[in-house]
Amino acid sequence: xxxxxAPNTGSISNRIRTLRFHHGEMSQAELGxxxxxTRQTIAAIEAGKYSPTLEAAFRIADVFxxxxxxxxxxxxxxxxxxxT
Amino acid sequence: xxxxxxxAWLSLTAMALAYIPxxxxxxxxYFPPRPMPDLHQIGFLGAVSVARVLLLGIGYLLIRxxxxxxxxxxxxxxxxxxxxxxxxxxxxxxxxxxxLVGCFMPFSSTGWAIVNATIFMIVVAEVVRYGLAVxxxxxxx
Numbered sequence: 001x002x003x004x005x006a007p008n009t010g011s012i013s014n015r016i017r018t019l020r021f022h023h024g025e026m027s028q029a030e031l032g033x034x035x036x037x038t039r040q041t042i043a044a045i046e047a048g049k050y051s052p053t054l055e056a057a058f059r060i061a062d063v064f065x066x067x068x069x070x071x072x073x074x075x076x077x078x079x080x081x082x083x084t
Numbered sequence: 085x086x087x088x089x090x091x092a093w094l095s096l097t098a099m100a101l102a103y104i105p106x107x108x109x110x111x112x113x114y115f116p117p118r119p120m121p122d123l124h125q126i127g128f129l130g131a132v133s134v135a136r137v138l139l140l141g142i143g144y145l146l147i148r149x150x151x152x153x154x155x156x157x158x159x160x161x162x163x164x165x166x167x168x169x170x171x172x173x174x175x176x177x178x179x180x181x182x183x184l185v186g187c188f189m190p191f192s193s194t195g196w197a198i199v200n201a202t203i204f205m206i207v208v209a210e211v212v213r214y215g216l217a218v219x220x221x222x223x224x225x
Contacts, residue, residue: 032160036160037160037161037162038086038154038157038160038162038163040086040162041160041161041162041163044162044224049223049224050162050224052161052162053161056161
């Protein structure tokens with residue numbers, strides 16, 4: 001019997017910076033305030049150093065009035081870094 | 085630097101300033117064994133504990149004064165995730181320490197040796213807790 005293979009490494013990228021720009025240069029603090037996160041957490045999400053909960057991800061998409069997939073993208077082939 | 089990272093640094097600093105001198109003095113044999121309860125030791129431990137609380141209180145007020153808006157914001161999901169991870173790791177350290185101190189030390193030591201070993205293990209667990217919090221905040225900064 002074959003052992004289960006290790007999951008592919010991958011990474012989540014996002015377009016939050018671009019979306020903020022297209023929404024009147026919304027600041028990280030303002031976005032954070034609207035969805036109940038701190039400015040530092042938004043900065044960590046934008047930099048790909050922290051993966052938000054599904055709820056927070058939906059809230060971010062909701063602020064920009066777009067689908068979740070337009071904010072976050074999963075790249076299965078990218079070498080992922082460990083995230084919280 | 086996030087408000088909660090500052091608090092973690094403060095806790096680590098207060099811990100170091102209070103307990104490094106405490107254990108240095110204890111290990112230097114400044115307090116020779118006396119009959120329990122040994123008021124000298126109790127007084128020393130009390131003074132160190134009060135000093136730590138004062139350091140924490142003053143530091144907390146200074147940090148709060150420096151960023152009052154941030155201090156009023158409740159912890160968000162990332163703060164809670166970091167807290168959960170660091171407390172979880174510290175719990176295992178504390179459990180291991182308590183097993184060592186509570187189950188093995190009574191066979192070889194008595195009195196203040198056991199008390200100080202217990203305090204030491206609590207300090208180590210707290211250092212792990214706040215150290216991991218700082219590490220995680222830095223890693224995600």
